[in-house]
Amino acid sequence: AQVERSDQYDPDSTPDNDVPSEDDQDDAVLNARVAAIVVEKTVTPGSSGRNAPITYTIRITNTGDVTLDPVSLVDTLPTDLHYVGPGSPSDPDVIAEPLLTWVDLGSLDSGESLTVTFPVTATPGIAGTYWNVVTATGTTPGGPVTDTDTVPVDIEDPAxxxxxxxxxxxxxxxxxxxxxxxxxxxxxxxxxxxxxxxxxxxxxxxxxxxxxxxxxxxxxxxxxxxxxxxxxxxxxxxxxxxxxxxxxxxxxxxxxxxxxxxxxxxxxxxxxxxxxxxxxxxxxxxxxxVWTEGDPGIPTPIEVLYLAAEAVESGAAVEWATAAEIDLLGFYIYRAGDSSFGGAQVVGYVSAEGGGSSYEYIDGNVVPGEVYWYWLVEAVGKGEPDTYGPAYCGVGLEWLPYRVYLPMVVSGRASAAQAESRSRLAAPPLPPWLRGSLWAGMTTKGLGGTYPGEGKGRDKHAT
Missing domain, CATH: 2.60.40.1530 (ntegrin, alpha v. Chain A, domain 4)
Known part of the structure; x- marks a missing residue:
């Protein structure tokens, strides 16, 4: 700045000549005062369930050099979110949803902040992401300053x-x-x-x-x-x-x-x-x-311990025993002329007697010299029945179980009556699952007997 006019003579300066060295001119730095405001909004929780309370927090800061007086706030709620209060430091002066208005929150000097909080709830039945917008305004001698912020909230169903x-x-x-x-x-x-x-x-x-x-x-x-x-x-x-x-x-x-x-x-x-x-x-x-195609399945609580078939004088005897029987009505006995179950026919039925029972069925309707295959099929009150077998045997004299007789050996000092006397000792009977089986045949042959049907090209088995 310099002197532009003077009514007296000054030998050290000439007015308005713009000569910096003269004493009528000098420089000065002016610091302009700036007004500014910042608003930040957060929501807790950022995701919420329907009907659950949601709390918004708004922080307003005077980041300028000029006092803001007053500070006002306008919050625009998303559709389907509703103010429930109370707010802090106070409820809005005007509640006209979606607008919430605080007309005068007081003054803020440079660097000062204030915080506004308030709860809302969501309309039942809504879901999705909802955005909230807030605008803070500070009044100064030079005019208002404003700032805006937004924040989303996710509304989800209970799950x-x-x-x-x-x-x-x-x-x-x-x-x-x-x-x-x-x-x-x-x-x-x-x-x-x-x-x-x-x-x-x-x-x-x-x-x-x-x-x-x-x-x-x-x-x-x-x-x-x-x-x-x-x-x-x-x-x-x-x-x-x-x-x-x-x-x-x-x-x-x-x-x-x-x-x-x-x-x-x-x-x-x-x-x-x-x-x-x-x-x-x-x-x-x-x-x-519980079971899928290709799995071995889960066993029924009906357990057959063994199944055997053997020739008897009256025909063929089918024998079996069980360890457990639950929901079992009985057993159907099927018979076929070969090992294919597809051609088998029902020839008898035996009622269940409970777990731990032994059973025998005599099939008298047979032809001597023939071989028959037998199966058991469960009769159950519910569920799918299991099939057991086959066991097979021939019928007729050549298939009857053999008894092996051993001579009585006496010493040379025995009486003549003792020497002439012979006692035939029968071998003990085999258990049902061995009688008429390959193992039984081997046993009797080892004792001097013969296989049933030996020389006829067939063995007798029980399965």
Whole structure:
């Protein structure tokens, strides 16, 4: 700056000549004052369930050099989100959704901040991502300054996930046999589940309910187990609510009721679960096959220990024994003229007598000199019957079991009567599964007997 006019003479300067060395001119630095405002908005939680509270937090900062007075705020709620209050430091001065307006939040000096928080909830039934917009305004002598920020929130349904597995199958020959399942139940939603019903469906033809942990509220062995609410106390529940990401494990045990030799499934379902805000969770189910094509299957609790056939004077005797019999009515005896079951016909029926029983069926309608093959087919109350065999034998004199007689050896000092006397000692009878078998033939031949039908090009077997 310099002197532009003067009414007196100054030998050291000439007005308005723009000569910096003269004393009527000097420089100065002016620092301009700047007004500025910054607003930042966050939401907690960033993802939420329906009906669950959502809290917005807005931080307003004076980043300029000029006092902001007053500071005002306008928040634009997303559609289907609603203010529930109370807000901090105060409720909005005007609530006209979707707009929330704070007219005067006070003043902010340079570098100062203030925070506004308020809760909202989502309309039941909505889901998706919702954006919120906020605008903060600071008033200065030079005019207003503003800033805007946005933040998303995800609204999700309560959600349950089920995972059912077979963890054990008892396949030994000792009845009863069992199948053990586990059901993993996981809260994959964002809110706590406080009502958790469960249904477990199974085929009672093949499985019979034995036990479970927790134990079902309805345990009638009719193909459906029901738990009213697994969050209740034992013995019918776990005794606590299921928080987000938490899992529980339910175990069920079934007895094998009849042969599982077809594909059958066990299905578990959650339906009617709700969270702590009374909003329904998804329905979910999972199923596991108990038997699939190509598997060996799960044995029935009917176990036949052996099956044998042998010639007797009246025809052919079919003999067998069982270790266990559950839901067994009896046995059909099938017969064929060769080893093919396709041509076999029913020739008899024997009623079941219970596990540990031995059976014999005499087939008198036979032709001497012929060979016959025999099978057993279960008669069961439910499920698919098993078939056992074949065992085969010939009929007629040449197929009858042999007895081997040994001479009585006496010393030279024995009496003449003793020497002339001969006692025929019969070999002890063989067990049913060896009589008339290849092993029996080898035994009698070793003792001096012959194979039945020896020289006729055939052996006798029992399977």
């Amino acid at each position: 349950i996930d089920l995972d059912k597995e077979i963890i054990g199958i008892d396949t030994d020959i000792v009845a009863p046999n069992y199948v053990t399942f586990t059901v993993a139940i996981t809260n994959v939603g964002l809110t706590t589940i406080d009502v958790l019903p469960l249904l477990d469906q199974y085929n009672p033809t093949y499985l019979s309910f034995h036990d479970a942990t927790p134990y079902p509220d309805e345990d009638a062995d009719d193909g459906l187990l029901t738990w009213y609410d697994l969050t209740t106390a034992a013995p019918n529940g776990f005794g606590f609510d299921l928080t987000p990401s938490q899992s529980v494990l339910l175990t069920t045990v079934f007895r094998v009721a009849s042969d599982i030799n077809i594909t059958t499934t066990n299905v578990v379902t959650v339906t009617g679960a709700t969270d702590i805000y009374d909003y329904p969770a998804n329905d979910d189910d999972d199923e596991v096959p």
